Amino acid sequence: MKISVERTGGIAAMTRVWTVDARSKTAINQWEPIVEACPWDAVPRTPRAAAEHFAGSQPDRFIYSIRAGDRRAALPERAVTGPWRVLVDRTRAAAQESGAGQGTPALDSRE
Amino acid sequence: MHVPFCSIVPPYLLRRLARQDAPEYSAAARAAREALGHVGSFQASRTQAMPDVPSGLRHAKPGPSNRIIYDAEGSETLPGRLVRKEGEPGTGDAATDEAYEGLGHTHRLYADVFGRNSIDGQGLRLDATVHFGKLYDNAFWDGTQMVFGDGDGEVFGRFTASLSVIGHELAHGVTQHSAALAYRNQAGALNESMSDVFGALVEQYVKNQSAAEASWLIGEGLFTPEVEGSALRSMKAPGTAYDDDVLGKDPQPDSMDSYVRTSADNGGVHINSGIPNRAFYLVAESLGGNAWDSPGRIWYETLTGGSLPTTATFSVFARATAAAAVELFGSGSQEHDAVRQAWETVKVKL
Numbered sequence: 435m436k437i438s439v440e441r442t443g444g445i446a447a448m449t450r451v452w453t454v455d456a457r458s459k460t461a462i463n464q465w466e467p468i469v470e471a472c473p474w475d476a477v478p479r480t481p482r483a484a485a486e487h488f489a490g491s492q493p494d495r496f497i498y499s500i501r502a503g504d505r506r507a508a509l510p511e512r513a514v515t516g517p518w519r520v521l522v523d524r525t526r527a528a529a530q531e532s533g534a535g536q537g538t539p540a541l542d543s544r545e
Numbered sequence: 546m547h548v549p550f551c552s553i554v555p556p557y558l559l560r561r562l563a564r565q566d567a568p569e570y571s572a573a574a575r576a577a578r579e580a581l582g583h584v585g586s587f588q589a590s591r592t593q594a595m596p597d598v599p600s601g602l603r604h605a606k607p608g609p610s611n612r613i614i615y616d617a618e619g620s621e622t623l624p625g626r627l628v629r630k631e632g633e634p635g636t637g638d639a640a641t642d643e644a645y646e647g648l649g650h651t652h653r654l655y656a657d658v659f660g661r662n663s664i665d666g667q668g669l670r671l672d673a674t675v676h677f678g679k680l681y682d683n684a685f686w687d688g689t690q691m692v693f694g695d696g697d698g699e700v701f702g703r704f705t706a707s708l709s710v711i712g713h714e715l716a717h718g719v720t721q722h723s724a725a726l727a728y729r730n731q732a733g734a735l736n737e738s739m740s741d742v743f744g745a746l747v748e749q750y751v752k753n754q755s756a757a758e759a760s761w762l763i764g765e766g767l768f769t770p771e772v773e774g775s776a777l778r779s780m781k782a783p784g785t786a787y788d789d790d791v792l793g794k795d796p797q798p799d800s801m802d803s804y805v806r807t808s809a810d811n812g813g814v815h816i817n818s819g820i821p822n823r824a825f826y827l828v829a830e831s832l833g834g835n836a837w838d839s840p841g842r843i844w845y846e847t848l849t850g851g852s853l854p855t856t857a858t859f860s861v862f863a864r865a866t867a868a869a870a871v872e873l874f875g876s877g878s879q880e881h882d883a884v885r886q887a888w889e890t891v892k893v894k895l
Contacts, residue, residue: 444685445685446701446764485811521751
């Protein structure tokens with residue numbers, strides 16, 4: 435199971451992506467409860483939907499796009515609480531430990 | 546009789562004065578209504594930069610700043626523990642004291658230059674929280690206060706180190722209390738650009754730098770020495786602020802030719818802001834002198850004049866700045882020409 439957390443926005447607008455690839459049985463057993471604890475069906479799947487869902491943007495705050503296998507979620511920073519916060523923090527820590535944290539451009543296209 | 550009055554008070558202030566119906570402003574309101582009739586002749590005769598507006602003629606006299614700094618002590622709970630309030634001496638903590646001074650400098654720009662009484666125009670207390678979160682590499686405005694992280698120590702140091710960033714966050718409050726530009730797509734990029742413009746002006750005003758002397762960098766000094774870059778953004782040359790192996794290259798476009806379509810960052814609000822940022826710089830460069838004078842007044846009037854829609858596009862905003870330049874300085878004035886030329890250069894249609 436591949437888990438990724440993409441963080442965009444912030445005053446610096448630098449995109450950061452942290453990924454974890456849980457392949458071994460031990461790793462899957464470790465990550466599954468963390469992923470399952472998140473209410474995936476109750477939140478928007480895309481940043482655009484998240485902007486409409488969560489009224490009242492706070493300028494310069496981060497926006498998170500989270501994936502775990504086929505599941506997707508997009509949340510403004512202030513909604514990354516409870517199990518979402520655990521998933522984001524654990525993914526970030528594990529990715530940084532393995533050197534998989536990175537800054538990448540998140541531009542869809544230029545015209 | 547009122548021509549001398551008219552000659553030193555910009556029309557947008559006259560309009561506001563004219564709308565005052567409180568008894569204490571009745572004489573000023575009447576004078577303003579009469580003076581507005583002479584604006585045309587005032588504009589036609591104008592050839593030099595506008596002199597400062599005497600504080601006694603402003604629509605509301607700005608009061609002194611009222612600042613409170615809190616310390617989140619590494620938590621993400623706001624506002625945190627009160628560590629310094631107005632009039633108290635420095636604490637010795639760099640983030641606390643930088644935030645306190647930065648709020649004061651920002652309040653001073655709005656009061657001295659634009660006659661604005663704090664960010665809401667009504668003397669709002671300025672609250673800020675420092676030491677927010679752990680290794681938190683951001684600063685933001687939450688709708689009521691500013692929040693500053695200490696940085697992760699690898700890419701970013703503490704966010705209070707840059708006065709333009711402090712001014713940037715407070716300007717979000719000014720925008721919220723004036724044009725209330727939506728924080729998405731082009732309106733969001735304009736919202737961001739307003740914060741960069743007034744953040745840069747705070748820094749230039751404190752340093753008493755002319756447009757030619759200023760760096761036009763936003764967030765200078767935030768990066769650690771390990772990063773190949775000078776700042777978060779360059780208003781003078783968008784897209785050139787950093788170019789780093791890890792962070793990549795500054796993605797800001799400098800004209801509509803390279804406008805970025807993206808779903809990230811609320812539709813690229815921090816990216817496409819490079820276009821209106823450069824337009825402001827070009828106006829300031831063209832007019833010379835201090836950017837907080839004529840260029841700042843044109844942008845400030847556009848933001849606070851009451852006619853800008855919350856979903857304004859770049860073109861709508863550009864037309865509003867041109868209209869403000871005409872209102873303040875007259876059609877065909879050098880200020881009006883500078884505004885038109887700037888938008889043409891960045892390829893935003895008027």
